[in-house]
Amino acid sequence: MAALATGGATRRGIAPSFRRAGEPGLAALPGTRPSLRRGQLLLSSGVPSLDAVLGGGLAVGTLLLIEEDKYGIYSNLLFKYFLAEGIVSGHHLFVASAKEDPADILKELPAPLLDDIYKNEVNEEETVFKSKESQDYMKIAWRYQNLPKMEASPAASSRFGHYYDVSKTLSPELLQSTKWHRFFLPEEISLQPNINICNMTSGYTRLLQSIQRIIYQEGFDGSHPQKKQKNILRIGIQNLGSVLWGEDICCTDNPEDIHSLTKFLYILRSLLRMSLSACIITVPAHLIQNKAIMERVTNLSDTVVGLESFIGSERETNPLYKDYHGLIHIHQIPQLNSLICDVSDTKDLAFRLKRKLFTIERLHLPPDLSDTVSRSSKQDLAESAKLLSSGCGAMAMGKKHLDF
Amino acid sequence: MLGELVAGAAEGLVLVEDTVDCEGRSLLQSFVAAAACRGECVHVFGFEVSEEEFRGCLDPRAAPQVQYHDSFHDPLGWSGVGLEALGAQESWFQGLRGTPGGAVTVVVDSLSWILLRQPSPAVCQALAGARVQRMLVLLHADLHPPGLLGVLRSLARVVVALASTSQGLGVGRGSLHLASVFQRMRAGKVVTKKEYYTLQPGFPPMSVEEPRGPMSPPRDDDTMAHPGTWLTFDPRAQLTFNPGVSVEQRQVRDAMPLPFHFSPCKKLSVLDQGGQIYYEPDPGDDLDDEDPDDDLDV
Numbered sequence: 001m002a003a004l005a006t007g008g009a010t011r012r013g014i015a016p017s018f019r020r021a022g023e024p025g026l027a028a029l030p031g032t033r034p035s036l037r038r039g040q041l042l043l044s045s046g047v048p049s050l051d052a053v054l055g056g057g058l059a060v061g062t063l064l065l066i067e068e069d070k071y072g073i074y075s076n077l078l079f080k081y082f083l084a085e086g087i088v089s090g091h092h093l094f095v096a097s098a099k100e101d102p103a104d105i106l107k108e109l110p111a112p113l114l115d116d117i118y119k120n121e122v123n124e125e126e127t128v129f130k131s132k133e134s135q136d137y138m139k140i141a142w143r144y145q146n147l148p149k150m151e152a153s154p155a156a157s158s159r160f161g162h163y164y165d166v167s168k169t170l171s172p173e174l175l176q177s178t179k180w181h182r183f184f185l186p187e188e189i190s191l192q193p194n195i196n197i198c199n200m201t202s203g204y205t206r207l208l209q210s211i212q213r214i215i216y217q218e219g220f221d222g223s224h225p226q227k228k229q230k231n232i233l234r235i236g237i238q239n240l241g242s243v244l245w246g247e248d249i250c251c252t253d254n255p256e257d258i259h260s261l262t263k264f265l266y267i268l269r270s271l272l273r274m275s276l277s278a279c280i281i282t283v284p285a286h287l288i289q290n291k292a293i294m295e296r297v298t299n300l301s302d303t304v305v306g307l308e309s310f311i312g313s314e315r316e317t318n319p320l321y322k323d324y325h326g327l328i329h330i331h332q333i334p335q336l337n338s339l340i341c342d343v344s345d346t347k348d349l350a351f352r353l354k355r356k357l358f359t360i361e362r363l364h365l366p367p368d369l370s371d372t373v374s375r376s377s378k379q380d381l382a383e384s385a386k387l388l389s390s391g392c393g394a395m396a397m398g399k400k401h402l403d404f
Numbered sequence: 405m406l407g408e409l410v411a412g413a414a415e416g417l418v419l420v421e422d423t424v425d426c427e428g429r430s431l432l433q434s435f436v437a438a439a440a441c442r443g444e445c446v447h448v449f450g451f452e453v454s455e456e457e458f459r460g461c462l463d464p465r466a467a468p469q470v471q472y473h474d475s476f477h478d479p480l481g482w483s484g485v486g487l488e489a490l491g492a493q494e495s496w497f498q499g500l501r502g503t504p505g506g507a508v509t510v511v512v513d514s515l516s517w518i519l520l521r522q523p524s525p526a527v528c529q530a531l532a533g534a535r536v537q538r539m540l541v542l543l544h545a546d547l548h549p550p551g552l553l554g555v556l557r558s559l560a561r562v563v564v565a566l567a568s569t570s571q572g573l574g575v576g577r578g579s580l581h582l583a584s585v586f587q588r589m590r591a592g593k594v595v596t597k598k599e600y601y602t603l604q605p606g607f608p609p610m611s612v613e614e615p616r617g618p619m620s621p622p623r624d625d626d627t628m629a630h631p632g633t634w635l636t637f638d639p640r641a642q643l644t645f646n647p648g649v650s651v652e653q654r655q656v657r658d659a660m661p662l663p664f665h666f667s668p669c670k671k672l673s674v675l676d677q678g679g680q681i682y683y684e685p686d687p688g689d690d691l692d693d694e695d696p697d698d699d700l701d702v
Contacts, residue, residue: 072558073592099532186533243528243555251524251552287558289551311594 029230029276031089032060033160038337043232043278044089046081048161049360053330053349054303055342057160060232061273062302062334063265067285067294069309072239074326074353075282078307079236081164081358082280084109086234087178088162094214094235096183096207098244103182105238106175110164113356165356183210185245201257203245204264211235211271221275233277240264241283241297250287258293265300302334307351320365324350328360405585405597409562410438410608414538416561417531421545421553426568426581428542429453430603432513433461435540438608439509440466446509449473449496451517458513461605473499497526500534507537514542515556524552528559562587569600580612 035042035056042057045064051057058064064082068075086093087109095102188206215221220233241261242250249255272279285294285306298304309326310316328349333341350363409418422428439446440462446469450458455472462470475495496518503510512518518527531539545553545565557563563586568579580600587595601609640647649657661667666674685691 071588071592071594073594076592098529186529243525243559244532246525246529248523248525250555252549253551284558287551287554289549312596 029232031085031091031160032232033057035059037342040336042160043091043234044085044161045078045280046083046085046162046164047078047358047360048163049358050078050305051161053328053344053360054305055333058278058303059334059336060276060278062278062336063269063272064278064280065297065301065304066280066282067304067306067331068239068282069307069311069326070286071309071311072282072284073311074307074309074351076238077166077353077358078305079238079280079282080105080109082234083236084112084164084170085162086232087170087174088112089232090178091232091234092218092220093178093180094183094211094233095180095238096185096210096236097238098185098203098242099239101184102180106180107169109170109175110166111168111170113163113165163356164358166353167355181210181214183207200263201245201247201260203247204260207237208264208267208271211268215271215275215277220277230276233275235272235277235279237279237281239284240281241288249290249293250284251289253289255290258290261293262296262300265297269300269302298332301332302336304331305329306331321350321363324352324361324363326351327363405587405595406564406583406599406601406609406611409564409585409587410435412438412442414540414562416539417559418538418540418562419543419556419560419564420540421543421563421565423544423546423567426566428564428566429458429513430461430605431564431566431583431609432511432540432542433458433605434603434608436470436509436511437462437466439538440469443469444507444509445504446470446511447473447499447503448511448513449475449499450513451475451479451496452514497530500530503534503536509538509540510534510536511540512542514544516542516544516547519543519548519552524555528555532559557586560588583609 029041032041032043034040037056040059042051042059044051045054045058066075066078083093083095083106093106095105097105183206185203185206188210189202192206215233216223218233220231239245241247247255247257247260249258249261268279271277281301283294283297288294306329307326308329310321310324311326315321328351329347330343330349333343335341346362348363348365349360351358351360420428420431422431436446436448448458448470450472454476455474458472459467459470473495481495496512500510515527531541541560543553543556565584565586567582567584569582580602582598582600584596584598589595599611601611603609661670
């Protein structure tokens with residue numbers, strides 16, 4: 001598709017020989033590509049394997065909710081990948097947190113892998129194959145020899161997803177050239193101690209007002225049509241729903257305002273839908289006491305991904321899981337402009353973090369060879385199969401609410 | 405690991421959870437004593453015990469390093485003088501904001517007292533917002549719902565959960581306790597360790613080996629059971645045969661061919677060359693090489 005080639009080919013200088021007549025429009029936005037199936041504009045979430053699992057990427061105007069793992073390590077990493085992808089693609093950022101200063105978060109973003117290094121590492125097998133090809137080189141028609149080669153697969157040509165090196169941080173020059181906005185709750189409270197609360201926890205009210213102001217001022221909702229270059233706003237909200245935002249759904253079963261978080265998400269999603277933006281939110285789902293809240297939150301979000309890390313659990317030492325660092329559960333994928341969503345057929349996905357790669361793979365449990373397998377590992381297999389088939393990591397806490 | 409934490413390796417929010425069976429104030433006092441000996445400035449907010457009792461075990465030479473904010477005698481601020489007029493809870497918030505940042509240790513004895521009287525979000529925000537090097541907080545785990553404990557553990561950098569061993573060697577100081585230490589390191593790693601320790605007043609805790617002998621295992625035992633606890637007798641001493649294998653015996657055993665490994669000489673001895681069939685005809689057999697169908701006249 002010409003739009004794809006336009007979006008990604010500028011770096012290589014490849015000139016496609018035909019263009020689609022009509023509006024260049026949305027496909028000219030940097031770092032996006034149109035979805036192959038639904039015509040939605042997609043953004044990369046920063047992790048190419050997560051993009052593949054989510055059906056190509058995150059649609060513009062939607063919300064990605066990440067249910068944090070127990071110690072918040074991998075959810076923080078996904079959060080940083082999202083922001084780093086925004087910086088590399090040239091989008092605007094809005095970082096909100098009640099725990100860490102946004103400037104500190106941005107300083108610790110992982111550095112992107114440059115093109116040539118990435119090619120050397122990931123495409124090594126392809127070079128071997130190509131060298132074999134050149135030996136029986138066939139002469140093609142003379143006219144086509146002079147044209148530059150077009151890449152066969154669309155994913156390789158458009159720089160849609162990038163790989164990041166976790167051990168290095170983003171260079172300060174790249175950070176300075178990015179336009180970003182911040183929201184740090186203790187700072188906002190100290191600046192404006194009194195605020196009229198409209199049926200919501202004050203932290204959420206301030207955050208919504210801040211987001212709305214930025215969207216309007218910078219013209220992401222189309223309110224300043226004279227601005228030449230449209231861009232995407234990537235919003236990242238860290239650790240929403242925790243105590244530090246001023247609400248107690250994590251502390252007790254009967255919080256004071258049980259609907260505060262759900263109201264926030266409702267208003268946030270309407271802000272996202274009417275602007276060129278996408279949002280990532282991490283929620284400490286394992287701490288929220290009332291499971292009904294998490295169900296409502298899941299319904300109000302578009303894409304919901306749950307992380308379950310093996311740190312501290314008995315699976316860390318289990319040889320069945322030794323290659324992986326945790327499980328990832330895709331709880332919900334949105335149905336935008338379609339009747340069905342492309343959910344992958346496998347529910348057993350596990351993730352692994354290497355220094356330069358965060359991959360999500362199908363979890364293959366080895367076959368149960370009856371004679372050689374000892375009793376204890378059979379139990380492990382049965383238990384893990386039961387947990388995986390239920391498709392939900394932390395179910396133990398929820399059982400309390402079902403007992404009469 | 406507990407000893408290192410007391411000696412100054414702990415940073416950020418350190419949560420000490422104690423229970424009815426095992427009190428944690430003595431551990432807190434040993435932290436304070438160690439910090440004072442190192443010459444650091446310590447601010448103690450006391451709500452549950454009087455100042456004299458808390459300072460009881462401290463070295464008198466190190467006493468000026470420790471600044472005690474007493475809210476035990478007048479918790480509601482009825483004496484109406486200055487900061488105390490606010491009441492103990494408010495004065496804690498104010499005092500926390502007022503402590504100088506940097507190499508200061510703040511000790512709160514105990515946080516449960518405050519959590520029972522103030523809304524927990526505000527308390528957690530105050531804890532997270534304090535910019536001191538080390539904040540040591542005592543929490544009575546029995547008094548709070550599990551949700552609140554989970555929240556505080558997620559906020560804390562180091563969590564020390566204390567439990568008593570079920571058959572302690574006597575009650576009070578000097579008895580054996582079990583500490584489960586959970587520490588969140590900088591690079592995102594998490595370290596968990598369980599160790600036994602004894603505490604003498606005024607001295608840092610001494611970690612000891614797991615108790616041996618006829619002691620039942622501690623109550624919060626899980627799959628990480630200490631291996632050497634119960635094996636005090638050797639079953640081999642009562643056998644009439646020797647189950648062990650000496651080195652020569654092992655070598656001979658390894659050199660022996662296994663029954664279904666077919667080495668060439670074994671194959672020759674077992675298998676025949678050629679595959680001849682030898683058949684002795686039965687009495688009733690009619691061995692005729694001609695095809696009986698040839699007689700048919702079709």
